[in-house]
Amino acid sequence: MSQDKYTAVWVSHSSMGDFLKCPRCYYLNNVYKNPKTGRKIGIVSPAMSLGSAVHEVIESLAFIPAEERFSKPLLENFDKAWQKVSGKKGGFVSDTQETEAKERAREMILRVEKNSTPLEEKTVRIKGGNNGMPPNYFLSEEENIILCGKIDWLIHKPVDDSVHILDFKTGKNEEKEESLQLPIYQLLLKNLQKRKVSGASYWYIDRDDMPAEAPLPDVNESFEKVFSVATEVKKAREMKEFLCPKGENGCFACKPFERIIKGQAECVGVSETRKDLYISI
Numbered sequence: 567m568s569q570d571k572y573t574a575v576w577v578s579h580s581s582m583g584d585f586l587k588c589p590r591c592y593y594l595n596n597v598y599k600n601p602k603t604g605r606k607i608g609i610v611s612p613a614m615s616l617g618s619a620v621h622e623v624i625e626s627l628a629f630i631p632a633e634e635r636f637s638k639p640l641l642e643n644f645d646k647a648w649q650k651v652s653g654k655k656g657g658f659v660s661d662t663q664e665t666e667a668k669e670r671a672r673e674m675i676l677r678v679e680k681n682s683t684p685l686e687e688k689t690v691r692i693k694g695g696n697n698g699m700p701p702n703y704f705l706s707e708e709e710n711i712i713l714c715g716k717i718d719w720l721i722h723k724p725v726d727d728s729v730h731i732l733d734f735k736t737g738k739n740e741e742k743e744e745s746l747q748l749p750i751y752q753l754l755l756k757n758l759q760k761r762k763v764s765g766a767s768y769w770y771i772d773r774d775d776m777p778a779e780a781p782l783p784d785v786n787e788s789f790e791k792v793f794s795v796a797t798e799v800k801k802a803r804e805m806k807e808f809l810c811p812k813g814e815n816g817c818f819a820c821k822p823f824e825r826i827i828k829g830q831a832e833c834v835g836v837s838e839t840r841k842d843l844y845i846s847i
Contacts, residue, residue: 612658620674620771688721728762
């Protein structure tokens with residue numbers, strides 16, 4: 567099959583994560599379009615908004631020369647980032663809820679600033695795709711599947727000219743061992759740049775002062791794991807069969823989206839990726 571980015575099935579960590587939780591959730595979050603607007607639908611939550619604001623502040627440092635990254639207080643950019651998620655558009659249903667989340671986010675920013683050593687090294691960036699798309703490549707030309715994804719931070723290791731993956735975590739739960747995140751990052755780096763990947767770390771900035779090393783999977787095993795899920799996604803799309811494993815009553819993953827379709831949610835805006843965003847009412 568010839569390469570065609572317009573007809574290809576695009577997969578990412580988040581979309582495949584949706585599929586593994588519930589194919590119905592995958593469909594409603596990644597395929598279904600609001601008949602009134604023609605846009606896809608999404609759900610906003612306080613945790614998601616907190617993470618978005620914190621990531622924006624920290625990840626923007628990669629575009630600043632290493633020696634200048636902490637010349638100004640990081641909180642100078644925080645309020646601007648928070649404005650994008652303030653109020654209902656960030657999923658907050660009360661001032662108290664937002665105040666608590668904003669304070670947690672501030673504490674994370676201050677923790678990173680106080681323990682800035684990992685972010686003072688030189689970085690590497692992967693070129694994004696066309697038309698503002700995230701970095702991507704054909705996971706399988708034969709199956710017409712494209713893998714895409716954005717890596718939080720890449721530390722350049724000059725000793726052997728390698729890269730070290732650094733992923734920022736703002737939630738309370740640890741990344742599960744079976745997660746596809748590192749396998750996906752590993753495949754993106756192998757196919758979109760020339761340096762070898764020498765290591766990876768997760769930084770749980772809600773609680774830890776320093777990143778924690780994470781074992782790198784075997785790259786061939788990474789491909790098999792990601793390709794296996796990606797082909798299941800493609801098969802479901804071809805069959806147009808997206809069933810919830812819990813049956814018609816739905817599960818924790820798809821129920822919030824079903825409420826949107828039933829008119830039991832409030833539209834609070836449109837995302838930067840042109841999704842209609844909702845909160846439950």
